[in-house]
Amino acid sequence: MVKLNHHYQKLSGSYLFTEIEKRLAALKRNKKTLINLGVGDFTRPLFPSIVSALSEAAKEMGEATSFRGYGPCEGYLFLRQAIADNDYKNIEISADEIFISDGANCDIANLQEIFAVENRVAIPDPTYPVYLDSNVMAGRTRHLLKTGTYGGITYLPCSEETDFQPLPPMGHVDLIYLCSPNNPTGVGMERSLLKRWVDYAREHEAVILFDGAYEAYIQSPSVPHSIYEIEGAKEVAIEVRSFSKSAGFTGLRCSYTVIPHQLKIRDAGGVHSLHGLWKRRHDTKFNGVAYPVQKAAAALYTSAGKRELKASIASFAERTHVMREGLQKLGYNVYGGIDAPYIWCKTPKQMKSWEFFDYLLGEAQITTVPGRGFGPSGEGFVRFSCFADPKHIAEALARLKKLR
Amino acid sequence: MVKLNHHYQKLSGSYLFTEIEKRLAALKRNKKTLINLGVGDFTRPLFPSIVSALSEAAKEMGEATSFRGYGPCEGYLFLRQAIADNDYKNIEISADEIFISDGANCDIANLQEIFAVENRVAIPDPTYPVYLDSNVMAGRTRHLLKTGTYGGITYLPCSEETDFQPLPPMGHVDLIYLCSPNNPTGVGMERSLLKRWVDYAREHEAVILFDGAYEAYIQSPSVPHSIYEIEGAKEVAIEVRSFSKSAGFTGLRCSYTVIPHQLKIRDAGGVHSLHGLWKRRHDTKFNGVAYPVQKAAAALYTSAGKRELKASIASFAERTHVMREGLQKLGYNVYGGIDAPYIWCKTPKQMKSWEFFDYLLGEAQITTVPGRGFGPSGEGFVRFSCFADPKHIAEALARLKKLR
Numbered sequence: 001m002v003k004l005n006h007h008y009q010k011l012s013g014s015y016l017f018t019e020i021e022k023r024l025a026a027l028k029r030n031k032k033t034l035i036n037l038g039v040g041d042f043t044r045p046l047f048p049s050i051v052s053a054l055s056e057a058a059k060e061m062g063e064a065t066s067f068r069g070y071g072p073c074e075g076y077l078f079l080r081q082a083i084a085d086n087d088y089k090n091i092e093i094s095a096d097e098i099f100i101s102d103g104a105n106c107d108i109a110n111l112q113e114i115f116a117v118e119n120r121v122a123i124p125d126p127t128y129p130v131y132l133d134s135n136v137m138a139g140r141t142r143h144l145l146k147t148g149t150y151g152g153i154t155y156l157p158c159s160e161e162t163d164f165q166p167l168p169p170m171g172h173v174d175l176i177y178l179c180s181p182n183n184p185t186g187v188g189m190e191r192s193l194l195k196r197w198v199d200y201a202r203e204h205e206a207v208i209l210f211d212g213a214y215e216a217y218i219q220s221p222s223v224p225h226s227i228y229e230i231e232g233a234k235e236v237a238i239e240v241r242s243f244s245k246s247a248g249f250t251g252l253r254c255s256y257t258v259i260p261h262q263l264k265i266r267d268a269g270g271v272h273s274l275h276g277l278w279k280r281r282h283d284t285k286f287n288g289v290a291y292p293v294q295k296a297a298a299a300l301y302t303s304a305g306k307r308e309l310k311a312s313i314a315s316f317a318e319r320t321h322v323m324r325e326g327l328q329k330l331g332y333n334v335y336g337g338i339d340a341p342y343i344w345c346k347t348p349k350q351m352k353s354w355e356f357f358d359y360l361l362g363e364a365q366i367t368t369v370p371g372r373g374f375g376p377s378g379e380g381f382v383r384f385s386c387f388a389d390p391k392h393i394a395e396a397l398a399r400l401k402k403l404r
Numbered sequence: 405m406v407k408l409n410h411h412y413q414k415l416s417g418s419y420l421f422t423e424i425e426k427r428l429a430a431l432k433r434n435k436k437t438l439i440n441l442g443v444g445d446f447t448r449p450l451f452p453s454i455v456s457a458l459s460e461a462a463k464e465m466g467e468a469t470s471f472r473g474y475g476p477c478e479g480y481l482f483l484r485q486a487i488a489d490n491d492y493k494n495i496e497i498s499a500d501e502i503f504i505s506d507g508a509n510c511d512i513a514n515l516q517e518i519f520a521v522e523n524r525v526a527i528p529d530p531t532y533p534v535y536l537d538s539n540v541m542a543g544r545t546r547h548l549l550k551t552g553t554y555g556g557i558t559y560l561p562c563s564e565e566t567d568f569q570p571l572p573p574m575g576h577v578d579l580i581y582l583c584s585p586n587n588p589t590g591v592g593m594e595r596s597l598l599k600r601w602v603d604y605a606r607e608h609e610a611v612i613l614f615d616g617a618y619e620a621y622i623q624s625p626s627v628p629h630s631i632y633e634i635e636g637a638k639e640v641a642i643e644v645r646s647f648s649k650s651a652g653f654t655g656l657r658c659s660y661t662v663i664p665h666q667l668k669i670r671d672a673g674g675v676h677s678l679h680g681l682w683k684r685r686h687d688t689k690f691n692g693v694a695y696p697v698q699k700a701a702a703a704l705y706t707s708a709g710k711r712e713l714k715a716s717i718a719s720f721a722e723r724t725h726v727m728r729e730g731l732q733k734l735g736y737n738v739y740g741g742i743d744a745p746y747i748w749c750k751t752p753k754q755m756k757s758w759e760f761f762d763y764l765l766g767e768a769q770i771t772t773v774p775g776r777g778f779g780p781s782g783e784g785f786v787r788f789s790c791f792a793d794p795k796h797i798a799e800a801l802a803r804l805k806k807l808r
């Protein structure tokens with residue numbers, strides 16, 4: 001009889017956003033329109049340079065002389081080179097160390113595969129749920145405890161006490177997920193802390209999976225854009241970045257993962273390059289990203305694309321600023337929102353996360369994401385996403401004002 | 405210290421096509437141009453209806469009113485419904501049972517994840533390498549033996565003795581990979597044999613992973629287009645299909661997987677729906693296919709798209725027919741090539757596969773794929789892929805004639 005992967009049974013109920021969708025569907029709407037400050041989806045149309053690149057590539061593929069079938073699994077060199085030349089121009093990452101894929105989500109979920117099940121995993125708490133769930137599915141955890149945590153995982157609490165920063169643990173861990181600027185708290189990691197993490201990883205021969213999906217939003221000079229700005233990081237860290245949140249590729253699907261050649265693991269069988277292992281996985285289980293989508297991503301590195309990207313980031317930064325100031329004026333305690341389009345808002349009157357979520361949804365028809373959905377330390381917070389239209393943000397603040 | 409997934413070390417050398425690429429790169433070219441009858445990549449430009457759909461979708465995404473961000477992980481309903489209405493019109497598969505993804509390769513490689521490591525796996529021999537390699541990586545095999553087979557796997561020999569059909573084994577297996585029309589042999593499975601397999605799976609409470617990537621090429625009335633044409637198959641089989649080989653999506657990336665709601669597994673923990681498990685995996689580890697690519701796939705179900713697809717299939721079928729007849733006239737023993745664009749050719753003079761591969765490459769500058777690369781029973785064969793231009797096929801036959 002066929003046997004199932006029993007680790008899936010350990011997963012906690014519905015996936016967070018699926019649960020939110022359910023509550024939205026069940027909501028009896030009143031006259032107000034719903035304002036979505038929940039899921040971090042892009043809301044502006046694709047930049048003109050991206051639309052042109054997509055159409056141009058479609059045309060190319062309709063001609064016998066320029067049709068493209070299978071591309072390299074790791075991505076076209078034109079895109080990998082553009083990334084190396086622009087995003088890593090001062091860090092010396094070569095095109096060959098960059099793998100193009102169809103989403104930071106997928107890469108972050110799949111990277112754990114090249115590591116043994118026995119590794120001890122550390123994740124920030126609260127965290128982007130995929131870090132945890134992909135490890136639950138792979139069998140790297142025990143069961144879900146009544147505390148809301150999984151046995152066998154090291155949680156790195158990001159609370160008011162730690163300034164919402166994940167601190168290196170006292171004990172030993174092997175595989176460390178870091179996200180900066182952080183989703184959901186919107187807080188960027190300081191250079192000095194990131195250095196402590198790189199030092200920890202070197203000392204413990206651990207590997208850091210560094211999620212920089214929101215890198216484009218960084219404004220604080222003290223927050224590094226890449227983990228490779230820290231000396232020695234190339235020997236211990238994999239970095240993942242995405243075009244989703246910077247240029248609105250949530251519906252186009254393109255991201256990249258950097259695995260430096262220096263990143264090597266020594267074991268009884270010899271010295272292994274993580275680059276080689278991931279390449280093997282890519283070659284076997286992935287067939288590359290659509291050519292038109294890679295052309296679209298490459299358009300972001302043209303002068304028009306750079307200009308459009310900059311304007312878009314500025315626009316979202318402004319919305320986040322307005323929301324942040326507005327919430328503060330209304331007396332809310334807010335964090336993040338400077339280096340990311342997310343605001344981490346403490347619930348009033350010691351309400352629980354889901355309670356405040358339901359309250360905002362029911363009374364003001366505003367969707368947020370309950371902090372508890374991101375982990376136990378998220379209890380007592382909700383995440384406001386600021387991708388919404390400026391007039392919706394203004395309207396949301398007006399509704400919140402009426403609730404006081 | 406971080407520990408690696410040691411199962412990767414069991415993988416046999418380079419991935420087949422990577423090894424071929426290496427030999428091609430090492431080749432000292434003579435005056436003749438290389439004719440690629442190796443990798444099964446599409447060669448005709450994208451159909452006009454696809455190019456229009458891609459451009460139209462790009463334009464839509466450039467407008468604020470029609471921009472699309474995250475889509476449903478399992479795909480847009482417009483595409484799932486078109487598939488259900490057309491590809492499964494007589495079989496009663498609902499749109500809800502169809503998952504859109506970015507490649508049959510990926511789905512075939514990832515589906516094993518929802519099953520326990522302990523399952524006994526059966527694969528055809530020769531086989532598409534991904535069935536085997538993904539299971540090696542997951543730890544479902546022991547080491548590679550001197551025979552070229554992995555311990556712990558049940559091989560289903562497809563040889564001259566079995567008419568290149570995989571027969572149900574005497575013993576028990578849990579997870580069965582079937583591919584019809586088969587890659588690499590190009591042979592389609594007869595209805596009567598497929599029924600034996602469905603009966604076997606029902607008796608053994610096994611699950612069949614049915615790869616129908618080449619379904620569009622089926623010409624023989626005795627070869628089912630879908631495993632669900634067999635009674636009872638919905639309770640034991642998952643079917644994967646692709647737009648890659650039918651409509652040239654190798655560079656666009658789109659495929660789909662069907663998991664009927666009837667497909668349920670009972671264990672100590674209760675009754676589990678494979679549809680639910682795969683949806684959970686999709687929701688967590690995948691973020692859907694690019695909207696323009698899904699619109700492009702949907703265009704194949706318009707009257708223009710259907711007409712273009714039919715003409716394209718006919719064109720490749722004709723090329724395969726010419727190649728097959730030509731090889732036979734030259735005295736080669738050939739199989740397949742009727743229900744698939746692949747011809748399985750016996751090597752002359754008892755040459756080994758790689759020997760004949762090197763011979764054809766060196767003497768006639770023709771690339772094939774050595775049968776041995778697909779498994780031990782592939783020894784003594786090479787695969788000719790017939791996606792090449794008709795004039796290249798004619799030229800290949802002319803060169804082969806000179807070698808006699």
